[in-house]
Amino acid sequence: MEGEFTVGVLISPIRIRRLRENDIPRSLLLLLAASKIAGVRLLFFAIEDVDLSTRTVQGWSFLNDAWVRRISPYPKAIYLRSSYSRRNNRLRENFFLQLERQGTVFINYPLRMDKWEMYKCLASNSDLEKFVPPTWPIRSSEEIKSLLELHQVLYIKACLGGRGKLVMRVEKLNTGEYYFTRYDRGLKSGRLHWNALVQEITGFFNQSKVIVQKEISLIQVGGCNVDFRAELYRNREKLPKICGIPVRIGQPGSPITTHSLSMSLEDFCTQYPLVKYDEFFKRAEDFLTKTYMALENCFGESGEMGIDFGLDISGRLWFIEVNSHSAKVSLYNSYSDEVLIQSYQGMLAYARERVNILLLKT
Numbered sequence: 001m002e003g004e005f006t007v008g009v010l011i012s013p014i015r016i017r018r019l020r021e022n023d024i025p026r027s028l029l030l031l032l033a034a035s036k037i038a039g040v041r042l043l044f045f046a047i048e049d050v051d052l053s054t055r056t057v058q059g060w061s062f063l064n065d066a067w068v069r070r071i072s073p074y075p076k077a078i079y080l081r082s083s084y085s086r087r088n089n090r091l092r093e094n095f096f097l098q099l100e101r102q103g104t105v106f107i108n109y110p111l112r113m114d115k116w117e118m119y120k121c122l123a124s125n126s127d128l129e130k131f132v133p134p135t136w137p138i139r140s141s142e143e144i145k146s147l148l149e150l151h152q153v154l155y156i157k158a159c160l161g162g163r164g165k166l167v168m169r170v171e172k173l174n175t176g177e178y179y180f181t182r183y184d185r186g187l188k189s190g191r192l193h194w195n196a197l198v199q200e201i202t203g204f205f206n207q208s209k210v211i212v213q214k215e216i217s218l219i220q221v222g223g224c225n226v227d228f229r230a231e232l233y234r235n236r237e238k239l240p241k242i243c244g245i246p247v248r249i250g251q252p253g254s255p256i257t258t259h260s261l262s263m264s265l266e267d268f269c270t271q272y273p274l275v276k277y278d279e280f281f282k283r284a285e286d287f288l289t290k291t292y293m294a295l296e297n298c299f300g301e302s303g304e305m306g307i308d309f310g311l312d313i314s315g316r317l318w319f320i321e322v323n324s325h326s327a328k329v330s331l332y333n334s335y336s337d338e339v340l341i342q343s344y345q346g347m348l349a350y351a352r353e354r355v356n357i358l359l360l361k362t
Helices: 013-020 026-038 086-102 115-123 141-150 194-205 265-271 277-299 329-334 337-361
Strands: 006-010 041-045 056-063 066-073 077-080 135-138 153-158 167-172 178-183 187-192 210-214 224-233 241-244 246-249 261-264 304-311 317-323
Touching: 006 026, 013 041, 013 056, 026 041, 026 337, 077 337, 115 135, 115 210, 115 277, 115 317, 135 141, 141 153, 141 167, 141 194, 141 210, 153 194, 167 194, 178 194, 187 194, 224 277, 224 329, 224 337, 241 329, 241 337, 246 265, 246 329, 261 265, 261 329, 265 277, 277 304, 277 317
Parallel strands: 006 041, 006 077
Antiparallel strands: 041 056, 056 066, 135 210, 153 167, 153 210, 167 178, 178 187, 224 241, 224 246, 224 304, 246 261, 304 317
C-alpha cells in the first residue's frame, strides 16, 4: 500500500515457522491487534531473512486474514523480539550497522544492556544514587573473597545476561565454608570450601564479565523474596508511561524471582498488607520515571524498558536491573489484553512520530 508505515519485527526462525502455521503467541496477537488500531503494518522476519547486498528482508505480514510473504526494503522502524544466536553474530552486526546508517528507528535498544554500565549511569545521578545497591566490578576471584570478608552475603551477576540465568548468591558461613545458590534449569545449591567455590563460579559464568552486589533484604511472603518488574513504554507524550507493575514472589531458597508466581501490584496489595497501593505506586512512579530517563541520557532514547526493583524490610526502594528486551512474561500473567494493547499502540505511535521527525530533518 502506497505510503503505509511499516514496522519490522525481528523474531526467531521458530516463531516464523509457527506464525505461518497460525500458532501465534499471545504477545504477537496483542501486537497485531495494536497495529490495526494504530494503522501500522507489521513485517515479521528472522535475522536469516536479511539480504545485506540488496538491503531487503523477506518477511511475513498479516493481510486479509492470511499470512503473506513480502520482500521489503529495510523498515524505517524496527522492534526487536528475538534473542540472537552466536552463529549469526556477524550478520546481525552488519545488519544493525546498515540500519543505523540509514537512520532506522530502533524501538528498543539493539543490544542487551551491560549491568556495570547501568550501575555507573545511575550511581552518578544525584537523584538516583541512593536507590542503587553497593556494586563492584570483578577482575579476579580474590576480589570476591575479600568482599565476602566485609559482607556476609553477595550476589554475583554476569554483566550481560537476563531472565536470571547468570546470577549466583554466595553466603559466607561461620564454618569457613560458603553456601551458594543459583538457578539453572532448576535450583542448585551447595556448601563448598573456597577453592571448590571458585571452580563453581568459573564453570557457571564461563569467563563472562561479572559484577558483585551487596544483598538487599527484600520483603518476603512466606519466607520467599518479593520483587517488582515494572514495564514502561513511550508514546507521544513527554514522559514514559507505566504499562503495569507485576509483583513476583520467588521460590523458596531461590536467589531470583524470575521463575516465580506473579500478580498485578493491585492484586498483591489486596492480598498482602505489606504496602499501600496508592502510596507505593506514587513512590514507584517517580523512581521509575527518573530511572528510565536517566538511562536514556546515558544510552539513548528507547520505546520500552522493563525495570526490576525491590522494596527492603525498612521500606526503602532499590534498583535491581533493566531489561531492554523484556519478554514481559510476568506482565502477560498479571494484566489484561486491553492493558497490553494500549501499551503496544502507544509504542507504535511513538515509532511513527520518531520516524517523521527524522524525515523532517533530512
